[in-house]
Amino acid sequence: MGQGMLRRGLHALYTLCGYAAAAFLAAIAVVTLWQIVARQIGMAIETTEIAGFCLAASTFLALAHTFVNGGHVRISLVSQFAPPHLRRAVEIWCCALAAGVTGYAAWQMVLFTLQSHDFGDLSPGMVAMPLWIPQSGVAFGLVVLTVAIAEQATLVIRGQAPGYATNIDGTVD
Template sequence: MPESEVRKFSAITDPIDQISRIACIVGGVCLVAIFVLIASEIVARNLLGTSLPFSWDFAAYMMGGCVFLSAGATLKAGGHVRVTAIHDYLPQKGKQVLDAAACLVGLAICLVILFAVSDMAMLSFHRGSTSSSVVRTPLWIPQAVMAIGAVVLSLQMFAQLVRTIAGETLHNDADIEDQL
């Protein structure tokens, strides 16, 4: 496909890429917050003889947020596991068809995950479910963060499908090694 045709799709893919980058930054903030919470817990236990009752719960919630919010950017960067045993031996058109099929299957899986996590968050919200810990965190809050991450991953998978259809080459191992 000519460069002008590929650029037409950038109006779709560029905003999705930006959303993925922002979500990944928030995921990184969650990772730093996990470190701060666990370090604070260790200091509180060892120096003050007390525990922070919320630290482990909030760290677990942030871990879910970190994983889900960073998944879209990881997909864009080619960081997810990809088996290329057949892919590497196909002609370019075969690679494109295989990539498109993989993106379609991946998008279907992402949408199932999105539905499941969103449904779980909505159910927790409607039931007023809270954690069983002392803090009694409303569970829909961390579940909603996971649902937002699932939206971002689904959007990024759609963007990857658009790129494949437009004839762009998705990341391969050499691209990833160059980024490291």
């Protein structure tokens, strides 16, 4: 598989995660509306826990898409004043550190999710949902973010402009 095809596949994955994050945000609105309507007709429905699970999934699934499209806040104070020959080294170091930290968090979250599945952990609220289900969205989001950081690091190493250096308005830092 060529590099261009691999990058297109990865960016399709990031976009899919972005859409999934948006769907989970919409789900928060739906369950909140459901709770409001139910209360108006005299029924008590607890959706706070489900909304919280949707929020966690939405947050973590959106990370990679937001990162590769330059939506995360970057502190480029050091790199912008570094000489051009050092700027690339600083970017590579930052990507390596970010990939390491995120990779460790992803690994631990995957292990935690698998343990929740193995132990049959249930959420403590009124909706006794297996905890591995909402934890899976967080774990998957962290894994995809780690891949996205590694992919962007390869661009920096090859001397190309990474997507994260592009601002939302299309300008490059």
